[in-house]
Amino acid sequence: MQIQRKTLAQEVAERLIQGIINEEYAIGDQLPIEPELMKIYGVGRSSIREAIKILSIKGVLSVQQGVGTFVTSKHVQESLETQINKAEIEEVYEVRSLLDSKVAARAAMFRNEEQLQTIKKYLDLREKLATENQALECYQADINFHISIAEACGNNLLKEIYKITSTHILRTFENSHNNNTDSFRLSQKIHRDLYESIEKRDPDNAARIAQMIVDRVY
Incomplete structure (x- = not known):
């Protein structure tokens, strides 16, 4: 069985989680806008969006259309x-x-x-x-x-x-x-x-x- 490599989005998601755990981003904080996140993590827009989607599904982030993305939890909800x-x-x-x-x-x-x-x-x-x-x-x-x-x-x-x-x-x-x-x-x-x-x-x-x-x- 082949070992599956992590995607860039998964790596960004893990780094974001680590940042939240280390209180770089507190609960209630708004994440930087996409262009800033792209510079911070050195990836493209699609990887940032996919990482945010991953963490939204896990209950860590909340995306408010037209407002921004906010930290809602430090606890990752495991998938089924x-x-x-x-x-x-x-x-x-x-x-x-x-x-x-x-x-x-x-x-x-x-x-x-x-x-x-x-x-x-x-x-x-x-x-x-x-x-x-x-x-x-x-x-x-x-x-x-x-x-x-x-x-x-x-x-x-x-x-x-x-x-x-x-x-x-x-x-x-x-x-x-x-x-x-x-x-x-x-x-x-x-x-x-x-x-x-x-x-x-x-x-x-x-x-x-x-x-x-x-x-x-x-």
Whole structure:
């Protein structure tokens, strides 16, 4: 995996935060105007604007159109992804268990034909890879199957939360299944049942089966 380099905007944002922590800028202070910030940090206008946007999302700065940018907090609000990255895997599983039945039910109601084909593609791939005991590829196909259901649920926030938690679930597969696909072969039928419920637009059954998968009742 490649190490991602920080953008200029991210570096400026970090320097601004450090300046706020060191009380170069106090809470309530107005930041210098863009041309001055460009000189201070040696970057272009777009990097300054992106840095301010980053810190506005994090709750550190407040942009008042036509007035200026003001310091509102020294405490950075962590993004949902950052919080999930720090969470224990049991917490991640709990979040997923609360989401799965809702996501499946909504997918049954709102999926379109193209989304249904994508779900089916990953279902079939999951079975093929499990049968061939191609473990890592099978784990990824399983995750992609569930993400494709989330993609079809019609709620962007649910979808994004589900996708973030899924990266952590994949890591636990890699660490706990010992390159073995036995449980994936065993659970293929119930995953197919879930697909068929979504295909038939049966939200109640889709929710019930999704919960059974979470509870490993198969």
